[in-house]
Amino acid sequence: MTIFIFDGTLEGFIGSLPYLWHNSKHGDKLQAQTRQNPEFFTPTVTLNSELTDQYKAPSSVLFRKTKNTLMHCFSSKDSVALEQAPSFLQYMKMNGIQGFTHLADPAIGPVIKAAKKTLSEAHNLKGLLRFRQIRSVLYGPYFSKNFVLPILGRHFKKRLPNLHWLLHDTEHKTGLFYNGKTLTQAFFDDSKALELEKIYEQAGAEDDFEKLWIKYFNTIAIKERYNPELQRSFMPKQYWRFIPEVAGRG
Amino acid sequence: MDVMKKLEILSDSAKYDASCSSSGSFRETPKGGIGNGKSSGICHSWSDDGRCISLFKVLFTNVCIYDCAYCINRRSNDIPRATFTPRELADLTIEFYKRNYIEGLFLSSGIIKNPDHTMELLAEAVRILRKEHLFGGYIHVKAIPGASKELIDKAGQLADRISVNIELPTKESLLRLTDKKHTDIFTPMKQITNGVFESKIERKKSRFAPRFAPAGQSTQLIVGATPETDFTIVKLSQAMYKKFDLRRVYYSAFIPVNADSRLPALREPPLLREHRLYQADFLMRQYKFDADEILNAQNPMLDIALDPKANWAMNHFHLFPVEVNKTEYEMLLRVPGIGPISARRIVRARRAQSLSFDNLRKLGVVLKRASFFIMCKGKRMPAVSERRSDIYQLLAESHDPGPYQLKLFSDVS
Numbered sequence: 001m002t003i004f005i006f007d008g009t010l011e012g013f014i015g016s017l018p019y020l021w022h023n024s025k026h027g028d029k030l031q032a033q034t035r036q037n038p039e040f041f042t043p044t045v046t047l048n049s050e051l052t053d054q055y056k057a058p059s060s061v062l063f064r065k066t067k068n069t070l071m072h073c074f075s076s077k078d079s080v081a082l083e084q085a086p087s088f089l090q091y092m093k094m095n096g097i098q099g100f101t102h103l104a105d106p107a108i109g110p111v112i113k114a115a116k117k118t119l120s121e122a123h124n125l126k127g128l129l130r131f132r133q134i135r136s137v138l139y140g141p142y143f144s145k146n147f148v149l150p151i152l153g154r155h156f157k158k159r160l161p162n163l164h165w166l167l168h169d170t171e172h173k174t175g176l177f178y179n180g181k182t183l184t185q186a187f188f189d190d191s192k193a194l195e196l197e198k199i200y201e202q203a204g205a206e207d208d209f210e211k212l213w214i215k216y217f218n219t220i221a222i223k224e225r226y227n228p229e230l231q232r233s234f235m236p237k238q239y240w241r242f243i244p245e246v247a248g249r250g
Numbered sequence: 251m252d253v254m255k256k257l258e259i260l261s262d263s264a265k266y267d268a269s270c271s272s273s274g275s276f277r278e279t280p281k282g283g284i285g286n287g288k289s290s291g292i293c294h295s296w297s298d299d300g301r302c303i304s305l306f307k308v309l310f311t312n313v314c315i316y317d318c319a320y321c322i323n324r325r326s327n328d329i330p331r332a333t334f335t336p337r338e339l340a341d342l343t344i345e346f347y348k349r350n351y352i353e354g355l356f357l358s359s360g361i362i363k364n365p366d367h368t369m370e371l372l373a374e375a376v377r378i379l380r381k382e383h384l385f386g387g388y389i390h391v392k393a394i395p396g397a398s399k400e401l402i403d404k405a406g407q408l409a410d411r412i413s414v415n416i417e418l419p420t421k422e423s424l425l426r427l428t429d430k431k432h433t434d435i436f437t438p439m440k441q442i443t444n445g446v447f448e449s450k451i452e453r454k455k456s457r458f459a460p461r462f463a464p465a466g467q468s469t470q471l472i473v474g475a476t477p478e479t480d481f482t483i484v485k486l487s488q489a490m491y492k493k494f495d496l497r498r499v500y501y502s503a504f505i506p507v508n509a510d511s512r513l514p515a516l517r518e519p520p521l522l523r524e525h526r527l528y529q530a531d532f533l534m535r536q537y538k539f540d541a542d543e544i545l546n547a548q549n550p551m552l553d554i555a556l557d558p559k560a561n562w563a564m565n566h567f568h569l570f571p572v573e574v575n576k577t578e579y580e581m582l583l584r585v586p587g588i589g590p591i592s593a594r595r596i597v598r599a600r601r602a603q604s605l606s607f608d609n610l611r612k613l614g615v616v617l618k619r620a621s622f623f624i625m626c627k628g629k630r631m632p633a634v635s636e637r638r639s640d641i642y643q644l645l646a647e648s649h650d651p652g653p654y655q656l657k658l659f660s661d662v663s
Binding site: 098101103109123126129130138140158159162209210211212213217220224225228229230235245246 | 253254257258261262264265266278279282283284285286288290292293294295296297298299300301302303304306307308342345346348349350351353505518519521595598599601602603605609612613
């Protein structure tokens, strides 16, 4: 068994996949530099750009699908599943697309499960994210456990292609700005985030459509069916801060 | 009247419509426009009753010329009345959509003046959205029974889904509780079915041919307002799925909103019965069950203690246990605790290896229910009861809410 060490960034992870596709073996592990546990008797290979740049990403559908799944797995921050990346790549290389259905295999199940966590949260946030109009820009801050910003960016680019908007992942302190043509990544330190929060609060107080929406939300429930547990199970409280219809409920 | 007040009145009147689904239709954002449709649908919020809010569900007006016994908007009710203008409604939808509150619009209405006039107003609101705002989001619009075919076609060509609520399961009940003019539900349903069918044929010839309600049609039945059995309801649903190619039948537990001697005096809406009907409905749509397998004339009501699939398994106990590694997909679907997704996963995963109970858990099988009915590698799960009466008890217990505190004044209203 060999342990491959990468730099811990998404770019570093994506860059290392072609190398691992060609050079790893089933049973090898991948670890981020920051999460590395010292293992004295296991050979390790540190993946740097000099090493990984020698290998080109295969153009096959299989590699693309495998890479996407591993990227979603990376976004889930599930380091145990991520360790399986070399085994996952080799299993897919050997079994082809069918390999994705072999969920009972210890190299496949955890990776697919972690990737699904990311995709599932992204799907939820496609609905739960809320925009507020700040001048000509729609500003959408949100909380997420997994890093789903790229997925949300692609979704809203298709959905609101002629508007300007800014997505702000408050947990990962990253954002995406769309100017009607291109997406640009932005990083928010604490002072910028605080400044934006003030503007956001003010925009909420002035938005008549938000008041209409809250009125609508409060009216649409049937009191004979009142079921707040069910509501919370679908819409966990951790997301409530940026959902105006429930934000004030504590 | 300002928009806030109108919205309050018209959303309050619309809340008894069960449907809020935005799935089944894929639509690209129009050039220069806003919004698209995702075939999976997206839920945007959940109201205090736990129901999903995907669409902006609202009535165009709650003024109605009819006097149906079960309806909150009936003519004889003394309630505040309001009517949107088509443009007000379209503008409100766009502003909500921009803020990502909704996936689209679900537009229903009381009958103002006559069915044609009402349908024309609904079609106009949809036209403004699609043609002026270039809106590509989801639109579900109600067809008004009695409206002309041209107007229903006009709305159907712009909307993703168009539907007519059947409301009650038999003609006798409809005649007893609704206005006579309001009982011809099947004519517009048939028109919509034909529209969808013709559109599909035309689109095979040319992909530029106009689409007609690409997300199909649905309907809604009120449960518990009339004495019909579950067997009648399930048979009716199955017939409608076959005859009108419906995507969904929604069931709505009867909530008494009017004091009317023709209606039963229920203390609580029959929510569990509604839930069991949804389960039976899923068995017909997703699990390839026939209505006659679920219920029959001798046993016309669904078991409240046990879900219909577990009930079927208990009544066909001699067919179990089945060997998971060999049984065909159709039989796997009939095992309680195994759904279409996990059945598909089993069929795929067992090509690579022989599955154990631990593997099944990883594939998403609910072993708490399935373990009574399956074997892996020729063996049953250890410490699992094989006695029919024990299994019934254990399965029924999983639905039992358990002990609860009685309310001292619960009978006082």
